[in-house]
Amino acid sequence: MRRLRILGCLVAAFSMVGAVTALAVDPAGSPGRAQAAAEDTTLTADPMPTWQTDGIVWSVAHANGVVYAGGVFSNVRPPGAAPGEQQVARKNFAAFDATTGELLPCAPAFTGGTGSVRAMKPSPDGEVLYVGGSFGTVTTGGEETAVSNAVAFDTADCTLRDDFRPGVAATVRAVDATADAVYLGGDFPTVDGQPRQRIAALGPAGALLPFRATVDKAVRAVTAAPEHGKIIIGGDFNTVNGASVHALVSLDPASGNTNQTFPGWIEPRSVVKALNRDDTNFYLGAEGDGHKVFDGRIAASLTTGARKWTDICYGATQAVVPYRGALYSGSHAHNCEDTPGGFPDNNIRQHLLANSIADSSIQIWFPQTNGGLGEQLGPRAMVMAGDILWTGGEFTTVHSKPQQSLTRFPAAPDTGAPQVPVLSGESTTAGKVRLSWKASWDRDDPVLTYRIIRDGEFYKSVDAQSRYWDRPTMGMTDTVPSNSTHRYSLEVTDGDNLSGRNGPVSVTAR
Numbered sequence: 241m242r243r244l245r246i247l248g249c250l251v252a253a254f255s256m257v258g259a260v261t262a263l264a265v266d267p268a269g270s271p272g273r274a275q276a277a278a279e280d281t282t283l284t285a286d287p288m289p290t291w292q293t294d295g296i297v298w299s300v301a302h303a304n305g306v307v308y309a310g311g312v313f314s315n316v317r318p319p320g321a322a323p324g325e326q327q328v329a330r331k332n333f334a335a336f337d338a339t340t341g342e343l344l345p346c347a348p349a350f351t352g353g354t355g356s357v358r359a360m361k362p363s364p365d366g367e368v369l370y371v372g373g374s375f376g377t378v379t380t381g382g383e384e385t386a387v388s389n390a391v392a393f394d395t396a397d398c399t400l401r402d403d404f405r406p407g408v409a410a411t412v413r414a415v416d417a418t419a420d421a422v423y424l425g426g427d428f429p430t431v432d433g434q435p436r437q438r439i440a441a442l443g444p445a446g447a448l449l450p451f452r453a454t455v456d457k458a459v460r461a462v463t464a465a466p467e468h469g470k471i472i473i474g475g476d477f478n479t480v481n482g483a484s485v486h487a488l489v490s491l492d493p494a495s496g497n498t499n500q501t502f503p504g505w506i507e508p509r510s511v512v513k514a515l516n517r518d519d520t521n522f523y524l525g526a527e528g529d530g531h532k533v534f535d536g537r538i539a540a541s542l543t544t545g546a547r548k549w550t551d552i553c554y555g556a557t558q559a560v561v562p563y564r565g566a567l568y569s570g571s572h573a574h575n576c577e578d579t580p581g582g583f584p585d586n587n588i589r590q591h592l593l594a595n596s597i598a599d600s601s602i603q604i605w606f607p608q609t610n611g612g613l614g615e616q617l618g619p620r621a622m623v624m625a626g627d628i629l630w631t632g633g634e635f636t637t638v639h640s641k642p643q644q645s646l647t648r649f650p651a652a653p654d655t656g657a658p659q660v661p662v663l664s665g666e667s668t669t670a671g672k673v674r675l676s677w678k679a680s681w682d683r684d685d686p687v688l689t690y691r692i693i694r695d696g697e698f699y700k701s702v703d704a705q706s707r708y709w710d711r712p713t714m715g716m717t718d719t720v721p722s723n724s725t726h727r728y729s730l731e732v733t734d735g736d737n738l739s740g741r742n743g744p745v746s747v748t749a750r
């Protein structure tokens with residue numbers, strides 16, 4: 241990707257256009273391009289080879305260079321393998337090298353309950369992986385252990401810890417871990433036989449802590465910020481600790497008392513599906529029930545709890561993860577017309593998006609999956625593993641190619657070339673050849689360079705900004721001797737990758 245240096249090139253190109261329009265190039269496109277280009281600092285939208293599962297991935301976690309995937313599946317298979325081919329048994333849990341993507345031998349099987357791994361999070365030091373879901377048995381090395389919806393593993397050797405073994409009375413849907421506590425959220429009424437209504441805290445070694453809050457409906461997301469005095473939980477609920485609180489609340493990390501509410505943030509028919517944080521903000525993803533009910537994302541200060549922005553793109557959000565100035569999300573966004581840089585309601589479900597953390601604007605990062613299995617909502621889970629974004633979910637394709645339930649996108653290198661547009665040419669004025677084409681687009685670059693080849697040699701290039709829903713018609717006028725014939729071709733580059741060549745078209749000047 242050509243990042244910040246694009247700005248200078250673009251300004252130069254348009255200055256030239258303004259001065260000599262008649263001789264060179266149309267300023268095809270809209271204002272604000274240079275600004276948008278300067279802000280573009282995303283990951284690439286080019287998927288790396290990734291193993292696949294034969295069912296839905298509900299959770300991904302990263303610790304010490306290992307990515308864990310949990311969900312509802314029976315087998316995994318290598319990148320490129322068709323369903324049923326080259327399968328390796330993995331029951332609802334699998335581990336991969338975060339960088340090479342290779343399958344690792346760590347393979348506890350989760351069965352019983354509904355046989356679903358729903359949430360995973362490592363301890364802050366990465367030594368322990370906490371796993372929650374709906375399961376009653378974990379099988380490791382042929383040995384079955386009776387458990388109750390939440391367990392922990394030592395990441396060094398993938399052994400099931402025998403100390404963290406809470407009796408959680410129903411599905412665990414969210415986990416976060418601090419140095420002092422492991423917070424579980426879900427559907428349950430009790431933990432270890434004690435009242436712990438849909439949220440509970442345990443010590444790192446499994447002792448039930450006094451932290452207690454009563455929540456009336458499912459907790460679907462938890463993000464712990466004990467240094468800010470906050471355990472932020474999200475879900476379907478309408479009552480917390482006896483008071484009317486919808487979908488989002490902050491609790492005291494030790495007592496579970498409510499210490500902040502966020503009235504008006506989440507409308508009544510919307511619920512919180514995802515929470516995440518960085519050093520300064522917390523982020524949420526919402527799912528609304530109905531037409532134009534809040535489906536988007538919110539960024540807010542961890543220190544004050546003050547909201548920084550709300551992005552109301554429609555198409556429910558299932559996962560959010562911040563990384564280097566952008567908030568990456570999994571959704572089925574289909575209408576982002578009210579978000580800066582967003583797209584109109586265009587019948588496309590954009591399953592992967594990036595918002596600027598600074599101002600919420602939609603970044604030029606448009607990798608794509610399909611909806612896939614289950615509710616057909618595409619991505620369900622995201623985690624950064626170093627500089628690689630791992631995504632799991634319901635999808636069965638990535639960029640229209642078969643790839644089931646797992647994929648990943650690195651910070652570099654950019655390997656995706658834009659498609660070359662069709663070039664047409666004509667001459668209606670003596671000594672002038674008019675060339676035109678419709679702008680191409682790129683999944684992770686806002687500005688592309690169009691190169692005209694004349695009579696087999698490079699002639700001239702022009703930069704233009706485009707997005708897949710906004711592709712301007714471009715043109716160039718060449719001045720040549722009357723009655724001379726010339727052959728023109730077009731190619732386009734994102735700065736790293738050159739398209740194929742379209743043409744040549746042969747034009748005889750009038």
Ligand SMILES: [Ca+2]
Pocket residue numbers: 241654655656657682683684685734
């Ligand atoms: Ca690119």
